[in-house]
Amino acid sequence: MTGAPTRLDLAALSGVSAALLALEVLLLRLFAFSHWHHFAGLAVSLALLGLGAAGTTLALAGRHRASRGDGWFLVGLLVTGFGYLLLLGLQSRIALRPLVAGWHPAELARLLLVDFVAFLPFFGAGLAIGQVFLRWPRHTRRLYAADLLGGGLGSLGAAGLLAVAPVEVGLAVVAALLFALTGLWAVRRRLRAGALAGLLGLGISLAAVLQPPAPAMSDFKALSRLRELPGVETLAVEPGLAGRLTVLRAESLRFAPGLSLRWPRGVPAQDVAVIGSDRVVPLPRAWPAPAEHLAASLAGLPLRLRPEGPVLVLGSSAWQTPLAAQGRPVSWGEPDGRLLDIARARGAPEAGMTLVEEGAWRFLATAEPGAFAVIALDRAWAGGDAASEDYALTVEGLSLALAALSDDGLLAIPLPLDYPPRHYPRLMASLTEALARQDGPAPGERVAVLRGLQALLVLASPQALSEADRGTLSAFAERWRFDTAWRPGLDREATNRFHRLDTPLFHDIARAVFAGRPLPAEARRFHTAPAELDRPYPWRSLAWSQAPGLVQELGGRGWSYLDWTLILSLVATLVASLLAFLLILVPLGRLPPIRPPFRRLSVAGYFAALGFGYILVELVIFQRLILYLGEPVLAAALVFATFLVGSGLGSAMAPESATRASRRTVYLAVAGGLALALVPFAAVRLLSEPVLPLRLLVLVALLLPLAWAMGRPFPWALRQLADQRRWIPWAWGINGFASVLGASLASLVSVQFGQSTTLAAGILCYVAAFAIAGRWLTPR
Structure with missing residues (x-):
């Protein structure tokens, strides 16, 4: 085992991170097709849950992880790739009826199974990513930069795939690329079993690219009902960022909403x-x-x-x-x-x-x-x-x-x-x-x-x-x-x-x-x-306070008047938080004592504040950018890519010294970035003016300084734990748990209290992290 990561190691790390972020973007379109809403918060929660659980697994692996570094990384790559294929297979076989899940436990179980199986590839990616930080703790900046830069490219690549191919093809293509990378890495590391597993996964993925298994669709969906009409002909099927477009023709297809019942003649077919x-x-x-x-x-x-x-x-x-x-x-x-x-x-x-x-x-x-x-x-x-x-x-x-x-x-x-x-x-x-x-x-x-x-x-x-x-x-x-x-x-x-x-x-x-x-x-x-x-x-x-009375007053019909997106978002928040608690926090109780100047509570508070702060700010900016870009998938790709690439650059440039001066430098940059990022919330008419390419450039220019600044506090603090390696996964897990909860709560807070409240909460988290870090440092 070398003392520093090679270029191939950094490339592999970037590749698995790209697969992770590509899946986040692809899930938005997959959820919108199989459910009725993109559920961006759930997609991000699943990603962070997988990362956090992987951090806990690595922490519990103890002293043996260093001697099995290549094995851990290989396992992470393979779990990610085969998790992709499992997700693709389940989505093609299980048709969901989400609106029935409120009163049919079996439907709720099917819904949670299909949704939370996406945890598996995220968990595998977390194993691979977390392992390199444990293996090379003194190269945190390079590793974090490669991680985030790869994620940014994966986010943009997923948007590009959705523009030209259906979501199932996009999933299969990403899986194929990941397995190809796995096989190459395993060959270079002389891991024969890993090379064979990568080759097997590549073959299955390429078969899925050539014969993509379309997502299953329940009979509740409009497309399913229209296809069952007599004589229906499919004229075209086209991919796109807004979703799959299907053009149908039949003499029975006649639409006239708002037409008087007294109209005496027919309605033309369309x-x-x-x-x-x-x-x-x-x-x-x-x-x-x-x-x-x-x-x-x-x-x-x-x-x-x-x-x-x-x-x-x-x-x-x-x-x-x-x-x-x-x-x-x-x-x-x-x-x-x-x-x-x-x-x-x-x-x-x-x-x-x-x-x-x-x-x-x-x-x-x-x-x-x-x-x-x-x-x-x-x-x-x-x-x-x-x-x-x-x-x-x-x-x-x-x-x-x-x-x-x-x-x-x-x-x-x-x-x-x-x-x-x-x-x-x-x-x-x-x-x-x-x-x-x-x-x-x-x-x-x-x-x-x-x-x-x-x-x-x-x-x-x-x-x-x-x-x-x-x-x-x-x-x-x-x-x-x-x-x-x-x-x-x-x-x-x-x-x-x-x-x-x-x-x-x-x-x-x-x-x-x-x-x-x-x-x-x-x-x-x-x-x-x-x-x-x-x-x-x-x-x-x-x-919320009126929902029980509404259901009681209207009986069974009252269930259809509830906003099921908000209810299922709340259910997903509770389930994701429970899983995060069980998979991330509970197993971490048997760690060695932490040495001064750190304390367990201060480390937990700091990394939790960063987790909440980063994800709340990122997701509320995603919500606001839909105003300027229109399409949620495009907004998600732009925000995820900008934040990851910017944070990767910021990570590579984070100071290593543990002084009050370095803390002040790190958080002054965050404050400046937040001030610049307020422009999309204030200059609404101004930013609505430019044509789309110029609008994209302006938005990236406004967000990149914030992303760069927000990429620095995490590796800066993680670097301080380099001499207490077993606490690095714990810090990672705490950050992951907070991020899971924050991602699930972001949309609920914005809907209930407003986007400005979500943004203010994120800013307060960074203020809290700044204050906690002051307890660790000398006044130099």
């Missing part, structure tokens, strides 16, 4: 694009397309009210404003360029449509004031996830939309109808706040709400709705039998005529919001505060 497994977007087979039925639809109402002027459609769903607006100047802003390519190939530009590959927030932030007669947020019809950032439907986003309207323009927001209404009260509160921030009449004078059997349309204008508008609304509602839930001057008795409810609840909610009065009891079961930039979660409806 193709349908499914992104991932649940997001459904109907597409005409050719433009111009038959659209006579939209004259009787809520989708066509805004265009009837404003028959002239440019139209902006933001996002896509089964709501079909682009179809209703054909023949007029229409701009369609959609972040998934594959949908635009299909529309372009089918003649949409010739029908007067301008196709722009852009997200809703950026389109609104860069739009000319007063540019549009109608802005339709079609994306709202698809709803959203309680923990998914949707900045366009915040108070600030709605304010941008109102500013982009002409003086008498209309903002149209469609919602699926549910009763009691979950999302409608919060949307009305957000819209009212946005209207109140503008000069003009009272918000209630500028809003109209129409309700059908299954759809709800909210209309808002910068100015009061005119008498002509009111007349058109009344005539349309009367002819096509829609209930007018709200318009200026409407009596309560006239709001519940056609699709009758026990009470005119939608009218009562609007009146209460506009008057600033308490909401009706049915609405108070949900979270109804306006969605704001700091808490951009407009689809969160769960009020």
Whole structure:
């Protein structure tokens, strides 16, 4: 065994770290397909749980680990690679029904099995990574730099794979590369068994690349249901960062949400694009397309009210404003360029449509004031996830939309109808706040709400709705039998005529919001505060204290009204924390006494503070960068890569001396980096302006100094334990436990208390680490 790591050792370390971070990114897409949300916090928790448990395993291995260094590293490489293959196999065979897990223990067990099997490759990577730090403790900076630089490259590589290949192919490709590296390393180390195992794994991985096992899909998924329709033909399947896109065709595929029940004729057949497994977007087979039925639809109402002027459609769903607006100047802003390519190939530009590959927030932030007669947020019809950032439907986003309207323009927001209404009260509160921030009449004078059997349309204008508008609304509602839930001057008795409810609840909610009065009891079961930039979660409806009463009041139906992302995130937090406690902390009780100036409690406090602080800051920045980049996978790849590469560089440059001066130097850099990283939270409009490549460069430039600074405190402190080697894995394990808990809590804290609270908590953790480190040092 040499006294320093070779280049091959550093390359192998970078490779296993790249595989680890690639899996973190790939899990986001895998979870989104098999579940319904990317569950980034769970992916990070699993990674950190594996690393922490590996640190504990190495600590318990005792004095024999040095003599078996090559063996430990080889075992870590092989466990990582075969863990990849096991994950791929289970995901292809077990179809999950996550929404049933709340009341079916067997489904919950299947869900936890499939999710937590990802622990295995992370554990293997942790064995390999942790072992090199124990083997060469005086080369911590080089090792940590190789580790983090490899992780950054793996994060970017995973995003690149997802852009050109399905997630199952991405998993198989990473596994193949890892096994190839394992075999090469084993050959150079003359480990015949390791070389053969690497060759076997490489063969299996290459077979999976050529014949990729697609993730299993439950019958609850929209894609599964659509494929079961008679005569369905699959026209195309394309990979992409936003998820797998599947284009289907059948004569039975007909979509008309918001259509009146009094429409006397048929609805034309359309193709349908499914992104991932649940997001459904109907597409005409050719433009111009038959659209006579939209004259009787809520989708066509805004265009009837404003028959002239440019139209902006933001996002896509089964709501079909682009179809209703054909023949007029229409701009369609959609972040998934594959949908635009299909529309372009089918003649949409010739029908007067301008196709722009852009997200809703950026389109609104860069739009000319007063540019549009109608802005339709079609994306709202698809709803959203309680923990998914949707900045366009915040108070600030709605304010941008109102500013982009002409003086008498209309903002149209469609919602699926549910009763009691979950999302409608919060949307009305957000819209009212946005209207109140503008000069003009009272918000209630500028809003109209129409309700059908299954759809709800909210209309808002910068100015009061005119008498002509009111007349058109009344005539349309009367002819096509829609209930007018709200318009200026409407009596309560006239709001519940056609699709009758026990009470005119939608009218009562609007009146209460506009008057600033308490909401009706049915609405108070949900979270109804306006969605704001700091808490951009407009689809969160769960009020934790009200959940038991809601289930008791509505019986079995009440379970479907709960925000299962938040509930499963909480369950995952509890399970991950319990596993971390059992796998990381409990086994570490039999360590030798630690020598001064260290104490067990101070070491635990320091590395726990770093674990919490690093992961909270990293994940809250990931949440905020979705505002600028739109796609969570792209934001995750950028944040993970920037933090890992930056932290790797910072690690390589961390001071080795244990003095108060070096501590001050390390943490002053962290403070400066945090100050610079506050820019994405403050200069929102400014950072929304540049084109995507320039935006990426600006964001990297803002985050890289912070990542560099945050990479220094951990190896700086770890270096101080070089003379007490058996305490290094313990410090690593404590850091891992805190990171697991922090990763699981980050999204819950942001949803409940706001992103600024999550960021403040992370900053306080670094303050605590700075204070604890002062107890170890001399005043030199």
